[in-house]
Amino acid sequence: MKIVSAEFIKSAYERLHWPTEDYDEISFLGRSNVGKSSLLNSLLQRKALARTSNTPGRTQSINFFLVNSSFYFVDLPGYGYARVSKSVRADWGKMARDYLQDREELVLSIQLVDSRHEPTQLDRQLNEWLLYNDKPHIVVATKADKLSANKLFKQLKVIEKAMPQSKLVAYSAVTGKGREGVWSEIGTALNKTAPY
Numbered sequence: 001m002k003i004v005s006a007e008f009i010k011s012a013y014e015r016l017h018w019p020t021e022d023y024d025e026i027s028f029l030g031r032s033n034v035g036k037s038s039l040l041n042s043l044l045q046r047k048a049l050a051r052t053s054n055t056p057g058r059t060q061s062i063n064f065f066l067v068n069s070s071f072y073f074v075d076l077p078g079y080g081y082a083r084v085s086k087s088v089r090a091d092w093g094k095m096a097r098d099y100l101q102d103r104e105e106l107v108l109s110i111q112l113v114d115s116r117h118e119p120t121q122l123d124r125q126l127n128e129w130l131l132y133n134d135k136p137h138i139v140v141a142t143k144a145d146k147l148s149a150n151k152l153f154k155q156l157k158v159i160e161k162a163m164p165q166s167k168l169v170a171y172s173a174v175t176g177k178g179r180e181g182v183w184s185e186i187g188t189a190l191n192k193t194a195p196y
């Protein structure tokens with residue numbers, strides 16, 4: 001897909017803030033520091049549209065980015081960050097769950113896991129929730145450049161075993177590996193509802 005425009009529109013802290021134009025939405029979710037902002041920037045070929053940082057757990061809002069004036073990328077807050085307070089964690093759960101559960105514009109969720117590690121219990125729970133609730137989704141294994149080809153192959157097997165029913169794409173925001181594969185999944189999800 002050719003990216004003509006990509007702009008940050010807003011951060012939502014409650015349902016009232018969600019956009020109302022009925023554009024299709026692609027959501028991104030995964031634990032803090034997994035590479036979510038980097039994936040967004042890499043897909044959109046923008047250096048710092050979504051902020052990347054080494055300080056996990058900072059983004060507690062749902063962030064909406066309008067792409068090609070026709071659909072949204074939706075950056076959900078990272079989960080599983082131990083140092084945030086209990087009330088912040090509860091807010092995350094509610095905000096993200098409400099969004100994933102109720103958002104009719106959502107056509108595809110992209111769940112990120114770190115290619116170097118076995119999926120965590122939270123990763124598995126989220127994946128099971130997506131499957132159980134029939135949410136169209138793919139799993140993206142991030143930071144693939146940090147592993148040798150051989151090690152990456154092995155790790156992808158580990159992830160596939162933990163999430164056998166989900167399509168898996170390996171990604172590197174550094175080399176751009178997986179970019180076409182992820183865009184192809186996004187294109188398919190968007191084309192199911194509208195031609196772009």
Ligand SMILES: Nc1nc2c(ncn2[C@@H]2O[C@H](COP(=O)(O)OP(=O)(O)O)[C@@H](O)[C@H]2O)c(=O)[nH]1
Nearest residue numbers: 032033034035036037038052053143172173174
């Ligand atoms: N080598 C490498 N580092 C990455 C990649 N993706 C993210 N990172 C690094 O991992 C850290 C967290 O990334 P970020 O995108 O902020 O994660 P987020 O918290 O999920 O949004 C940053 O230091 C990134 O530079 C990748 O594909 N390859």
Ligand SMILES: [Mg+2]
Nearest residue numbers: 036037051052
């Ligand atoms: Mg981020």
